[in-house]
Amino acid sequence: MTINLQKNENPYPLSENIKEAAIKGLEKANRYSEPKDIMELKELLGQYNNVPTERIVLSHGSNLLLREIINIFSKDRKIIRINPSFFPVTQYALKQATRITKIQISPPNFDLDPELLLNELSEPSLIIIDNPNNPTGKILINEDTAEKVLKNKDVLLVVDEAYYEFSGQTFASMLEKYPRLAIARTMDKAFSLAGLRMGYLLMGDYFKEHFSDFPVNLSTPTLFAAIESLNTPEYMTANVAKILAEKIRIEKELLKIGIQVFPGKANFILIKTNTPGFGKKLKDEGLNICNLADDWINGYYRISIGIQEENNKLLSIIKTIGKDV
Template sequence: AEELAQAVRGLALHRYPDREAVELRARLAQAVGHEPEGTWVANGSNEILQQLLLAYGGAGRAVACFEPTYAMHARIAWTTGSEVLREELPPPWRLDAERLVRAAERAAVVFACSPNNPTGNAQDPEVLAEAARRAPGTLFVVDEAYVEFGGRSAAPLVRELPNLAVVRTFSKAFALAGARIGYCLAAPEVVEDLRRVRLPYHLSALTQAAGLVALRHRDEALAILDAVREQRDRISAALPELGVEAFPSEANFVLFRPPRPAAEVWRGLLDRGVLVRDFSTLVPGCLRVTAGTPEEVDRFLDALKEVLA
């Protein structure tokens, strides 16, 4: 925080920011092993999604989403005037190339979330790449908001596939949700299309400064994730001992189905000072808990034990 404050004090805020965010994009590209020309930054990954849909979706075009998944994919598609094609995936919620290619026959944009929110499972990048090769006229967008916690990234495949774009965020692994920094790894021509639809000076000097400070501490931030994964795996192992179905997760959360009604368990946990997410409208009977500190996980498991007693 002090380093960020110092960086902000050095900014010339009476001037407009670098509209291309050249330094941030270059540093980010170097950090993730991509080319700066194919790296784009915006105010959170939601703005990246919006820009992609403004460029490739819109009136007269369709966008495919596989549910249960991140609700903003469909919501942002709707706001851009795109037709939203929803397809339900059964557990374990794994995509296959045939399903993706069928969706691409009708859709200009196909979304895949890996690791998926709220289920936590990761998709196979090679499956996504195969679909992109077989449907070159469709843009495949891989939302990797949680990829630092687990799963294989599709980013290395972007160089050979101009119709594959990877979207990530600083909100999860970097714990910078308040800074609103998201980025896209894609072909330079995709970034050029995003440049055409972005608002002028869309990324403030403050946001760019926050991103640069975060990148200087990237290795430290990623090292902390081992502790998060440890607590996630601890939750996954403990839940079945309480008679709770836990779904495998590569993210920083665990989706679980208690033996009693989800709403009842949610309320019981809340009454004991523990807040989890109720996803029973998307996945029947299921709640989702985020892996926190060891003490927070202790409190969650103890509270759940009481609720289910």
């Protein structure tokens, strides 16, 4: 059976109670979602993030929300994007932007120089930044830099915190103070809801105005599963802990093998290897990882953390991959 470690999914399936909730939602799938259920989810998300419900917008996947932000706010603003970043958003930004500046982060540290970012804010700008970054896993922006950015009144800052539960770092507490800050989140990763797609946006006042008429089109299975997930967060917390423990173990093992590993704060590992056809050799053994040569630089691969057995197989295959001559 193929092992998929390329999409940063959670390897742990839904718990029984969450699965039952999703099935309950499926039984009601001939009807549209009810406002009271939507409100219940918003309230639970509000409690989870310590944010008022009116600052929350829901969607099937945070990607759609980021696309909407690009649609609304890029017409008279320059988009600032870090390279590399979550590629589908970069792709869409490139397609829609009237003007775009990419800031390239470089190995081995992949740090973002705050001054470089701040120097780019002389004109109205929309910054969309993954924090932690995908695919490097690096925290690129801290609260201090975010505050300096947000002091520019023509600048919007959108932080994609898709991996918040793994990094533990968020700007959610800044939303009340900074109207031009928004945070994109997902329950696809830590809460194991990738197949149901559950994204949301936490918004400062400026975004709230523009998203007031954004339609909520959540399917009933997604809605019910998300509610149950937030009512029983201990399942997510336990899975995140297991994933992070496995991540540390894999990083150590890869280093022992001699693979270059870049430490990050998400549920994946960035590695670099010069072994030709590394990704294909793993694929031939039934294990898929993300070959970043497709969208970025040759020799870089992103590996999502799987369950222990999957990770063991990964390590054993990598140990047997010899260098091509």
